[in-house]
Every structure is written in structure tokens, then in C-alpha cells.
Amino acid sequence: MSWIDTKAHDALARIREAKANQVYPFFKPFESGGLHTTIDGKPIVNFSSNDYLGLTTHPKVKEASKKAVDTYSCGLSSSRVQATTVAHVELEERLADWFGYEACLLFTTGYQAMVGTLMSLADKDTTIILDNLSHACILDGTFMAAGTPRNAPEIRFFNHNSARSLRRCLRTRERENALVAIEGIYSLDGDEANLLELLDAVDEDPKAVLVCDDAHGTGTLGKGGRGIFEKYGVTDRIPVVVSTFSKTFGGIGGILLGSREVVDHVKHMARSFLFSASLPVPVVAAASTILDMLVEDGESLVAELHEKAAYMRKSLLQLGFDLGDSNTHIMPVMCREERKALFTHVAMLESGVMMVPITYPGVKKGEERLRLNVTRGHSKEDMDQALELLEMYGNAFMILSGEELAPYED
Numbered sequence: 543m544s545w546i547d548t549k550a551h552d553a554l555a556r557i558r559e560a561k562a563n564q565v566y567p568f569f570k571p572f573e574s575g576g577l578h579t580t581i582d583g584k585p586i587v588n589f590s591s592n593d594y595l596g597l598t599t600h601p602k603v604k605e606a607s608k609k610a611v612d613t614y615s616c617g618l619s620s621s622r623v624q625a626t627t628v629a630h631v632e633l634e635e636r637l638a639d640w641f642g643y644e645a646c647l648l649f650t651t652g653y654q655a656m657v658g659t660l661m662s663l664a665d666k667d668t669t670i671i672l673d674n675l676s677h678a679c680i681l682d683g684t685f686m687a688a689g690t691p692r693n694a695p696e697i698r699f700f701n702h703n704s705a706r707s708l709r710r711c712l713r714t715r716e717r718e719n720a721l722v723a724i725e726g727i728y729s730l731d732g733d734e735a736n737l738l739e740l741l742d743a744v745d746e747d748p749k750a751v752l753v754c755d756d757a758h759g760t761g762t763l764g765k766g767g768r769g770i771f772e773k774y775g776v777t778d779r780i781p782v783v784v785s786t787f788s789k790t791f792g793g794i795g796g797i798l799l800g801s802r803e804v805v806d807h808v809k810h811m812a813r814s815f816l817f818s819a820s821l822p823v824p825v826v827a828a829a830s831t832i833l834d835m836l837v838e839d840g841e842s843l844v845a846e847l848h849e850k851a852a853y854m855r856k857s858l859l860q861l862g863f864d865l866g867d868s869n870t871h872i873m874p875v876m877c878r879e880e881r882k883a884l885f886t887h888v889a890m891l892e893s894g895v896m897m898v899p900i901t902y903p904g905v906k907k908g909e910e911r912l913r914l915n916v917t918r919g920h921s922k923e924d925m926d927q928a929l930e931l932l933e934m935y936g937n938a939f940m941i942l943s944g945e946e947l948a949p950y951e952d
């Protein structure tokens with residue numbers, strides 16, 4: 543065996559153990575798309591999906607994608623530099639207009655959009671200042687920028703959502719310019735950014751600029767679903783927003799919003815944009831169709847999501863569940879013990895409801911949870927089924943009582 547085989551074998555010990563105990567929760571193959579699917583032929587309601595407005599499987603979205611396949615097929619065989627279509631350009635213009643920014647650039651994923659943006663904007667005169675619960679795309683973009691010869695920005699972390707801690711980082715940084723990165727909604731905890739206080743801290747510093755990853759706020763926050771900046775009326779104070787098509791927009795793809803010059807700069811600098819294939823047009827067509835729906839009917843779509851989320855939140859709290867810091871439609875069910883999360887997930891899945899466990903190192907030990915995202919696509923019956931099962935297994939596996947589970951028996 544080579545060292546890579548030994549390394550892989552050693553690293554997989556926990557995975558082997560979970561599989562041996564029949565509680566391995568990941569990579570379950572769906573047999574169809576959407577919130578209502580099947581696994582091994584069994585119907586499943588998926589509560590871990592990010593299809594927040596339930597539009598991914600809308601007939602109009604599918605129809606638009608099918609039509610685009612006829613014209614463009616599924617790939618353009620190159621990067622945007624030499625594989626841009628009128629569909630890309632038109633959607634970029636429409637998105638910029640709808641979100642209220644001068645310009646937009648479409649990446650192939652949201653992850654690439656953030657990595658490319660941070661790497662293009664940060665240089666040796668920059669300190670990137672991050673919330674300590676930042677998503678992997680923000681962390682990776684920062685570390686890649688820091689590892690780029692001659693660019694190497696400084697990196698600082700501030701305590702989650704703390705304007706005081708952010709001010710300390712701003713005050714003590716060693717480089718002239720500051721790029722502060724936050725998220726609109728933090729997807730593991732379901733809590734919103736403490737936006738207004740953080741913005742005040744940024745605005746006090748003439749050399750600080752905010753970048754907001756609003757992947758989970760797009761389609762869910764603000765009256766019309768434009769995101770956290772719409773909710774708080776601060777579009778003009780957030781110069782750079784990054785978002786995604788992989789949640790509300792029903793497909794895959796990254797969105798960068800900003801001034802014309804900043805977007806143009808990233809367009810000509812971002813390696814994750816320049817050196818990766820362009821977004822397939824059937825996906826562009828799906829997102830464009832969902833944008834039509836948001837333009838026509840955004841307020842009622844978002845209101846429906848919020849009504850459902852309010853029902854679920856009230857019911858979960860009545861049952862006695864701990865939802866951690868959540869104040870959005872993302873409501874982690876805190877189990878606070880790995881086995882409780884794994885066992886509950888297995889039992890619920892057997893009964894037709896999927897809530898994927900999030901365990902260490904995704905979260906700290908003692909903060910294990912089930913991922914529960916309410917979407918507009920869930921019916922009251924779906925939610926009631928989930929609540930009934932959560933109550934049953936929440937009692938059985940002592941999530942509700944908080945008592946410790948007995949150790950495994952050999």
C-alpha cells in the first residue's frame with residue numbers, strides 16, 4: 543500500500559464505524575428531483591433541501607431548461623471568456639437590475655464566485671476580516687488569496703456577529719485596506735447577520751468595505767426576496783454581494799453583484815471564473831424563469847415561505863425543541879450529542895422524512911444537530927408528519943429530555 547492508501551484508510555475510521563453501525567447519513571441517492579422524492583423506492587420528504595421557494599421543479603422552469611437544451615445543449619465546452627451566450631448576458635443584466643446593483647457576473651458555482659471575488663480584490667495592502675463562522679467558500683477564498691505569491695493579504699477573524707470584535711480587528715489590522723466578509727444568513731445556525739451594527743462598524747472606517755454572501759438570504763429575506771440588504775434597506779451600503787442559484791434559483795451557479803468597475807475587474811481577474819467552464823444554458827434558463835416569477839410574484843412567494851416557517855417554529859418550540867440561535871426559516875434541531883442526531887436521522891428517514899445530521903467537525907462537539915429547512919414547497923401535511931416524528935424520536939432518543947444516551951453495548 544502506498545502512503546496515500548494508508549492515509550485514506552486511517553482518515554476513514556469514523557466513516558467505517560458509522561457505516562458498521564448503520565447510521566452513516568450522507569450521499570443517499572435520490573431517484574428523482576425536488577422536495578418530495580424517493581430513496582430505495584421509498585417516498586421521502588426532504589427537509590434538508592435549500593430549494594427555499596420550492597420552485598426547482600416548477601413545470602415552467604423545466605420547460606425553459608428543455609427548450610434551452612435544444613438551442614445550446616448542456617455544455618459550451620469552454621470558459622466564459624470564449625463561451626458566453628446572449629442568455630448569460632441577458633440574465634446578468636436582469637439580475638443586476640432586480641437586485642438593484644449596477645452590474646452582475648455569473649459564475650459556475652457560488653463557491654467559485656466567492657473564491658474568485660476575494661482573490662481578485664484582496665492583495666498585500668488588504669486585511670480580510672472574517673466572521674469566525676464563515677462558510678467554506680469564504681475561508682477557502684481567503685486562504686487561497688493569502689497563499690498567492692506577492693498578494694498575500696493579512697487574515698483576521700472576528701467573533702460571530704460581534705460588531706465590537708469586528709471593530710477591534712479593524713483597529714488593530716496591519717494593512718491599509720480592509721475587506722470584511724459576512725453572510726446574510728448563517729446556514730448551520732439559521733441566524734441572520736447582525737447587519738446594521740456590523741455595517742456601522744464598517745462605515746466608521748474609510749478604508750473598510752463589506753462583502754456579503756447572501757446565498758441563504760436570496761429569495762427568503764426582504765419583501766420581494768432580494769435578500770438581507772432589501773430587508774434592512776441598505777443596498778447602497780453593501781458594495782459587493784455574492785449569491786447562488788443553488789438554493790432559491792433552482793439550479794447551480796454563482797452571482798456577483800457590485801459596481802460596473804468592480805464586477806468588470808473580477809471578471810478579468812478571477813481565476814475561478816476564467817479557468818472553469820461556463821454555466822450551462824439550461825441552468826441559465828431555469829434561473830431566468832425563476833427570476834420572472836420573483837419579479838411578478840416575489841412578495842407573495844416570500845410571504846408564503848414565512849407563514850410556513852412561522853408555523854414550524856411555533857410548533858417546534860411548543861414541543862420543547864431547542865432551535866439554537868435560529869431566527870429564520872433555517873431551524874436546526876439541536877441534539878447536542880452525535881448519536882442522538884444520527885439515530886434520529888435514521889429513524890426519521892425510515893419513516894419518510896429526511897433531516898440530515900450535522901456533526902463534528904461541521905459543528906463543535908456538543909452542538910450536533912439535524913438540518914431542518916422549511917421551504918415554501920413543504921405542505922402543512924409534510925410539516926405535521928415531520929413534527930409527529932420529531933416528537934416521537936425526540937423523546938425516544940432523549941433530545942427533548944436532554945438526558946444522556948446509554949453507551950453502545952458490545
Ligand SMILES: Cc1ncc(COP(=O)(O)O)c(C=O)c1O
Pocket residue numbers: 651652653654656677679725729755757758785786787788794795796
Ligand atoms: C453561505 C454559502 N455560500 C456559498 C455557498 C456555495 O454555493 P454553491 O452551491 O453555489 O457553490 C453555499 C452553499 O452551500 C453557502 O451555504
